[in-house]
Amino acid sequence: MLIYNLMVVDLLPNEQADRVFHALADATRRDILLRTLEGRHNVSTLARRYPMSFAAVQKHVAVLEGAGLVVKERSGREQLVSGNVDTMRKAYRLLEQLEAVWRGRIDRMGDLLAEDKRHHGGTKL
Amino acid sequence: MTVTSVLKDPEALTMTITADLDATVERAWQLWADPRQLERWWGPPTYPATFVDHDLSAGGRIYYFMTGPEGDKAHGWWKVLSVDAPNRLEFEDGFAKDDGSRDDAMPTMVMVVTLTERDGGGSRTAIETRFPSLEVMEQMVSMGMDEGMAGAMGQMAGIVSG
Numbered sequence: 302m303l304i305y306n307l308m309v310v311d312l313l314p315n316e317q318a319d320r321v322f323h324a325l326a327d328a329t330r331r332d333i334l335l336r337t338l339e340g341r342h343n344v345s346t347l348a349r350r351y352p353m354s355f356a357a358v359q360k361h362v363a364v365l366e367g368a369g370l371v372v373k374e375r376s377g378r379e380q381l382v383s384g385n386v387d388t389m390r391k392a393y394r395l396l397e398q399l400e401a402v403w404r405g406r407i408d409r410m411g412d413l414l415a416e417d418k419r420h421h422g423g424t425k426l
Numbered sequence: 427m428t429v430t431s432v433l434k435d436p437e438a439l440t441m442t443i444t445a446d447l448d449a450t451v452e453r454a455w456q457l458w459a460d461p462r463q464l465e466r467w468w469g470p471p472t473y474p475a476t477f478v479d480h481d482l483s484a485g486g487r488i489y490y491f492m493t494g495p496e497g498d499k500a501h502g503w504w505k506v507l508s509v510d511a512p513n514r515l516e517f518e519d520g521f522a523k524d525d526g527s528r529d530d531a532m533p534t535m536v537m538v539v540t541l542t543e544r545d546g547g548g549s550r551t552a553i554e555t556r557f558p559s560l561e562v563m564e565q566m567v568s569m570g571m572d573e574g575m576a577g578a579m580g581q582m583a584g585i586v587s588g
Binding site: 319322396397399400402403404405406407409410411412413414415417418 | 429432434439441443445447448449453454457463466467468470551553555559563
C-alpha cells in the first residue's frame with residue numbers, strides 16, 4: 302500500500318530508536334547528555350559530578366554511546382565524550398510529524414465550525 | 427481556532443495537542459460523534475476519510491478508510507474504550523484489512539480526547555496520543571506524512587483566494 306511505502310525513509314532504524322528512548326529514560330543519562338552537548342568532557346571529570354562510582358558513570362556513558370547519542374574519543378590516556386546532536390534531532394522529528402498531522406486536523410475542525418457561523422449569520426457560501 | 431499547546435514526551439511516547447475552539451462543548455463533540463463531520467477533518471485533503479461503521483458507545487466499533495489520489499485505500503478501525511459524552515472519549519486506533527476486519531498484525535495506539543468549557547465562551551479540546559513503542563509511533567506517524575505539505579497548500583490557497 303502506498304501509505305506504507307512512505308514509512309520512515311530517513312528516520313532512525315527501529316532498533317536504534319528504541320535504544321535512544323531507553324537511554325533518555327534515566328535522569329543521570331539525560332544530565333550527562335546535556336553536558337556533553339555543550340562541549341566535550343572526559344569521563345573522569347563527569348564521574349565526579351554524580352554520587353556514584355566511576356564504573357557506574359562509565360556504564361551510563363556506554364548506554365548513551367550505544368544509542369548513538371554521544372561519541373567517545375581517546376586523547377592520550379583520557380576518554381572524551383561529546384553529545385551527538387543529529388541523533389537527538391531525529392528522535393524529535395517523529396513527534397514533530399505527528400504534530401503536523403494534528404495541526405492539519407484542527408485547522409479543518411475550525412473550518413467546519415466556521416461554516417456554522419456563516420450559515421447562522423445569513424452569509425451562506 | 428488556535429492550537430494553544432503541544433506537549434511532546436518522547437520518553438512516555440505521548441503527544442498532547444490542545445486547541446481552543448470557537449464552539450460549545452456540545453457542538454465540538456459533534457465533530458467526533460457525527461461521522462459525516464468526522465470525515466471532513468480526519469483525513470488530509472489528499473486522503474479524505476469515509477466512515478462506514480460508527481458506533482460511539484463504550485465497546486463500540488468504528489471502521490473507516492482513507493482514499494488516496496491514485497484510488498489507493500488505507501483502512502482503519504477504532505474501538506471505543508470509554509465514552510462520556512460530550513466531555514471525554516478514549517479509543518484504540520488501528521489498521522484494518524481491505525474487508526474492514528481488524529489487522530492484528532499491525533500495531534495500535536490509544537487516543538484520549540477531552541473537551542472542556544472555557545471561561546469567556548468556546549471550548550477546549552485536548553487530544554492525547556499514546557504509543558506502545560517507538561516502532562509503532564513511526565508506523566502511525568507515517569500515515570500522515572504528506573499532511574504538512576497538504577496543510578501548507580491549504581494555507582496558500584487561502585491566501586490566494588483571500
